[in-house]
Amino acid sequence: MSQDALFPALDDEALLRQARRAALTSRRGTLAEFDALAGGEPRQRLHRLGRVLDLPVLETAAMLVLTPALDLLPLPRAMQRHCALLRAEGGGLLAAVTDPFDADLLTWLETQAGAEMGVALALQADIHAYLSKLEESVRAMDSVVQAADGDRRDGRTAAILSFASVSEAASPAVKLVNSTLYDALKAGASDIHMESTATGLAIKYRVDGVLDRGTAINGTETSEQVISRLKVLAELDIAERRVPQDGSFRVEAAGREIDLRVSIMPSIHGEDAVIRILDKRAMMAAYGALSLETLGFDAASLAILRELAEEPHGMLLVTGPTGSGKTTTLYAALTEIHNGRDKIITIEDPVEYQLSGILQIPVNERKGLTFAKGLRSILRHDPDKIMVGEIRDRETAEIAVQSALTGHLVLTTVHANSVFDVFGRFTHMGIDPYAFVSALNGIWAQRLIRVNCPHCAADYAPEDGELQRLGLTGEAIAGFRFRRGLGCGDCRGTGYKGRRAIAEILTLTDELREMVVEKSPIRLIKDTAYRNGTRSLRDVAMALAREGGTTLAEVKRVTQHA
Numbered sequence: 001m002s003q004d005a006l007f008p009a010l011d012d013e014a015l016l017r018q019a020r021r022a023a024l025t026s027r028r029g030t031l032a033e034f035d036a037l038a039g040g041e042p043r044q045r046l047h048r049l050g051r052v053l054d055l056p057v058l059e060t061a062a063m064l065v066l067t068p069a070l071d072l073l074p075l076p077r078a079m080q081r082h083c084a085l086l087r088a089e090g091g092g093l094l095a096a097v098t099d100p101f102d103a104d105l106l107t108w109l110e111t112q113a114g115a116e117m118g119v120a121l122a123l124q125a126d127i128h129a130y131l132s133k134l135e136e137s138v139r140a141m142d143s144v145v146q147a148a149d150g151d152r153r154d155g156r157t158a159a160i161l162s163f164a165s166v167s168e169a170a171s172p173a174v175k176l177v178n179s180t181l182y183d184a185l186k187a188g189a190s191d192i193h194m195e196s197t198a199t200g201l202a203i204k205y206r207v208d209g210v211l212d213r214g215t216a217i218n219g220t221e222t223s224e225q226v227i228s229r230l231k232v233l234a235e236l237d238i239a240e241r242r243v244p245q246d247g248s249f250r251v252e253a254a255g256r257e258i259d260l261r262v263s264i265m266p267s268i269h270g271e272d273a274v275i276r277i278l279d280k281r282a283m284m285a286a287y288g289a290l291s292l293e294t295l296g297f298d299a300a301s302l303a304i305l306r307e308l309a310e311e312p313h314g315m316l317l318v319t320g321p322t323g324s325g326k327t328t329t330l331y332a333a334l335t336e337i338h339n340g341r342d343k344i345i346t347i348e349d350p351v352e353y354q355l356s357g358i359l360q361i362p363v364n365e366r367k368g369l370t371f372a373k374g375l376r377s378i379l380r381h382d383p384d385k386i387m388v389g390e391i392r393d394r395e396t397a398e399i400a401v402q403s404a405l406t407g408h409l410v411l412t413t414v415h416a417n418s419v420f421d422v423f424g425r426f427t428h429m430g431i432d433p434y435a436f437v438s439a440l441n442g443i444w445a446q447r448l449i450r451v452n453c454p455h456c457a458a459d460y461a462p463e464d465g466e467l468q469r470l471g472l473t474g475e476a477i478a479g480f481r482f483r484r485g486l487g488c489g490d491c492r493g494t495g496y497k498g499r500r501a502i503a504e505i506l507t508l509t510d511e512l513r514e515m516v517v518e519k520s521p522i523r524l525i526k527d528t529a530y531r532n533g534t535r536s537l538r539d540v541a542m543a544l545a546r547e548g549g550t551t552l553a554e555v556k557r558v559t560q561h562a
Contacts (some may be wrong), residue, residue, distance in 0.1 A: 007060070029354070033324075034229070036041045039081065041402035042123060043123060043488075046121055046122075046123060047111070049100070049121060050121050053100055053115065053121075055100060055119055055120060055121050056118075056120045056121070057120065057121045057122065058096050058120045058122045058126070058542070059120070059122070059123075059126050059487075059488060059489075060126045060129040060130050060133075060487070060488065060489050060492075060493050061124070061487055061493055062419045063084060063086060063096060063122070063127075063130040064130060064133060064493075066086040066087060066088060066089075066094070067086065067087040068084065068085070068086060068087075068134055068525050069085040069086060069087050069093060069113070069244065070134075072085055072093075072112050072113055072114065072287050073085040073109070073112045073113075075131065075134055077112075078131055079131050081096045081105060081108070082098065082124055082127055082128070083095060083096060083098075083105060083109065083127065083294040083357045084096040084127055084130060084131065085109060085112065085113060086120075087306075088118070092118060093113050093115060093116070093117035093118065094117060094118045094119070094120050095109045095113070095117050095118070095119050095129075096120045096121075096122045096127055097109075097119065097120075097121065097122070098121070098122060098123065098124045098127065100119055100121060106119065115402075123488075123489060124487030124489075125455075125488065125490050126205065126488065126489035127489070128489055129488075129490075129492055129493070130489070132183070132186065132187075132492075133492075137560060139323070146388075149461060155204055157229055161243050166284075171225070172222065172227050173222065173225035173228070173229045174229060176214055176217065176222070176226055177226055177229045177230060177233075180192060180203055180214070181196075181251060181260075181275075182251075182253070183205070183214065184275075184277060184535060185253055185258070185279070185438070186208045186276070187207055187492065188207060188208075189205040189206055189207050189212075189277060189410030190206050190207075190209075190276070190277055191205070191206040191274055191275065191277065192204075192205055192206075192274070192275040192277070192322065193205075193206070193211065193273075193274050194226065194227070194230075194266055194272060194273040194275075195267075195272050196220075196223050196227070196269040196270035196271060196272055196509070197214075197216075197223075197269055197482075198220075198269055199218055199219075199220070200216060200217045200218040200219050200220060200222060201216070201217040201221050201222065201223040201226060202214075202215075202216050202217075203215050203216070203217070207492070207494075208448075208450050208494075208496060208498065208499050209323060209448055209450070209499065210450070210494075213492070219477070220270065221270075223270060224270060224271075226273075227264065227270065227271045227273055230262055230264070230273050230275070231245070231247070231264065233249040234245055234247030234249050234260075234262040236249055236262070236264060241266060241270075241271055242266055243266065244263070244264060244265050244266065245263075245264040246261070246262065246264070247261075247262045247264075248260060248261045248262060249262070251369075255280075257411070258277065258278065258279045259278040260275050260276065260277060260278070261276040261278065262275055262276075263273070263275075263276075265296075275281045278352060289331050289333055290328075290331060290335050291335060291336055291352070292305060292306065292329070292332045292333060292336055294332070295325070295328065295329060295500070295501045295537070296499075296500025296501050297500075297501050297502070297503060298502075298540065298543065298544075300535075301503045301505060301540070304442075304505050304507065305329075305333065305444060305505065305551075306333075306336070306505070308334065308441050308442045308507070309333040309337050309411070310337060311409055311441050312407075312409065313404060313408055313409050314404050314409060314410070314439060314440065315400065315401065315404040315409075315410045315411075315412065315439045315440050315441060316333075316339075316409075316410070316411050316412075316441055316442055316443075316444065317412060317413070317414055317422060317440065317442075317443045317444065318330060318411070318413045318414075318443075318444045318445075318446060318447055319410070319413065319414050319415065319416040319417075319418075319419065319422055319443060319444070319445050319446070320413075320415075320416075320446040320447060321415070321417070321447075323448070324446050324447050324448055325446055325448050325501055326413040326446055327348075327352060327413065328353075329390065329444070329446060329501065330387055330411050330412075330413065331352075331353055331355065333411060334355060334358060334385070334387060334411070335355060335477075337385065338355070338357060338358060340357065342384035342385055343359075343381075343382055343383045343384045343385070344357075344358045344359070344383065344384065344385045344386075345358070345359045345360075345361065345378045345381060345383045345385075345386055345387075346358060346359070346360045346361065346379060346386070346387040346388075347360075347361045347362075347363060347371060347375060347388055347389060348360060348361070348362060348363065348387070348389035348406070349362065349363035349371070349389050350362055350363070358480075359381075361374055361378070363389070366560075370396075371388060371390070371391075371392065371393075372393065372395040372396045372399060372448070375388060375396060375399045375400065375403070379399075379403060379408075383408060384408065384409065385408065385409045385410075385411070385467070386400075386402055386403060386408055386409070386410050386411070387410075387411045388410065388411075388412040388413075388415065389412075390412070390413050390414065390415075391412055391413070391414045393429070394429045394430050395430070397426060397429050397431050398431065399435055400412055401425075401431060401435050401439045402435075402439075404439035404440075405435065407441045409548065410439075414426075416445075417445075418445050418504065418537070419443040419444070419445045419504055419505070419506040419529075419534075420506070420522050420525060420526055420529075422443050423516055423522075423525075424522075433516055433517050433519070436516075437508060437513040437516045437517060438513070440508050441508060442505060442506060442507045442508055443505070443506045443509070443530055444504075444505055445504040445505075445506075445537060446501055446502070446503050446504075447501070447502050447503075447537055447541075447558045447559065448499040448500070448501055448502075448558075449500060449501075449502050449541055449544065449550055449551050449554055449555070449558045450496035450498070450499050450550060450554050450560070451493055451496065451497070451498055451499065451500055451544075451550050452483055452484060452495065452496060452497075452498040452548065452549060452550060452551065453485035453487075453488060453490055453491035453494075453496060454497065455488050455490040455491070456486045456487060456488035456490070456491065456498070457483045457484065457485045457486075457495075457497065457548070458483060458484070458485075458486055459481065459482065459483055459548075460461040460482055460483065460484050461482065462477075462482055462552055466552050466553070467552070469556060470542075470552060470555065470556055472552075479546070480545070480546045481546070481547065482545070482551075482552070483548035483549075483551075484553075485497070495551075496550075496554070500544075500549075502537060502540045502541055502544065502558075503537075503540065504534065504535065504536055504537045504540065505534065505535075506529055506534050507534075509532060511528060511532075512528060512529065512532075515528065536559075537558070537559045538555070538559040541554075541555040541558060541559050542555060
């Protein structure tokens with residue numbers, strides 16, 4: 001059969017039917033031949049092929065609605081052959097494949113099914129995302145995750161995670177804990193939440209700053225066993241269930257060690273656990289040589305931050321909520337300004353990333369090494385530049401201000417919602433306003449905003465209600481290109497893939513210093529700052545939405561309290 005007969009003109013319906021019958025009966029032709037003739041993006045080619053063969057096209061969301069036939073095609077085999085076997089609504093079987101011309105695969109699937117089955121098309125990324133979702137909920141399947149206790153290092157238990165067969169002797173609780181860790185690492189999650197419920201355990205992952213529901217495990221006994229397993233790994237008291245406990249342990253995955261911090265909290269249904277994932281090497285591998293350029297700031301913000309970081313003395317404050325990337329920004333700034341001629345010392349809790357050529361001191365409150373005591377000792381160590389992980393109390397704030405006033409460059413963080421809230425925070429600590437503003441070079445308020453998935457983002461027109469919630473009018477959005485992700489295998493159906501940093505920067509001028517010392521109303525300080533060129537977080541986020549980089553819903557979520 002010629003290619004013209006197998007792949008006719010796509011707009012001729014009669015020939016499409018002939019091509020379908022010829023292709024499905026002879027199994028002749030190849031996917032590469034069709035791709036060469038069809039052209040276009042992979043998803044477009046897939047839909048065209050579906051028209052040619054009169055086959056349905058499934059995306060991740062559509063597959064999740066159907067029931068997996070895992071009794072016929074176990075999950076490990078499905079992942080090995082990059083396909084899925086599903087039960088349709090009418091009870092029939094449906095095979096999701098990427099290449100309908102792969103006769104060997106279809107014959108093998110028919111053998112596994114043992115009955116007649118339909119064929120559907122799907123991108124490999126969508127099938128992979130679907131199987132990953134199944135992997136999160138199927139905990140006792142063969143060949144999902146290998147979990148074994150390893151040697152103890154530094155007094156902490158090490159567990160080895162790999163994509164291999166499960167030991168037959170392993171308990172369901174061990175399988176569940178380790179497969180949950182495996183799923184989280186693969187998804188790039190920063191935290192795992194295990195919440196005890198009246199009926200069992202709910203597992204959630206924090207990905208790109210947002211909680212994503214994972215799966216629910218039925219059975220309160222299983223829930224208790226999972227929490228106990230975590231306590232054993234973190235070397236906590238498994239008999240104590242009435243007070244909070246904190247611990248840590250390590251796992252080895254993909255040839256690297258990953259630190260995990262565990263927090264256990266009593267609840268009305270038992271105990272909840274949160275696992276913080278500190279994957280240092282993955283962070284460095286993702287960014288390469290960590291620099292401000294790699295964090296995604298716009299050019300204007302980047303230029304101002306570099307100016308503030310290169311000042312010979314004074315204080316640069318970075319503020320924002322937990323998880324907004326403050327410490328990473330300071331690490332990137334230190335990396336850029338480290339020239340080998342200055343003594344740079346940091347004090348942190350904990351030291352998250354190791355920087356070559358910089359003295360990094362971990363806080364150890366059990367041994368009496370607090371931020372304040374450590375900072376006093378640092379000043380006797382002849383530093384040029386100092387990074388303080390966080391200003392938490394008056395003593396640390398006073399020493400940091402004095403350090404900045406005596407010729408040191410101090411980079412530090414403080415928890416506040418905006419650059420203007422910082423003044424009230426230091427006033428509340430009892431810091432002299434004149435000394436504070438004299439030492440202060442600038443304040444940097446930061447957020448991480450999710451960006452649209454590049455694989456499924458499409459143009460859309462926002463509804464009037466969506467515009468009104470942000471106070472936008474038709475004139476204000478002239479020239480905007482609104483886009484949002486539709487959800488695909490690459491973004492796990494969320495429509496977003498990755499985050500970038502946005503910042504509101506306040507550079508201290510003499511006028512602003514006088515206003516702070518005179519305790520002028522924050523409203524007047526804001527007006528003066530905006531008049532002098534400060535851009536609010538909302539403005540920076542809207543500039544990203546104007547280019548189609550993110551959605552209005554994400555702009556509102558990230559900046560509504562800023």
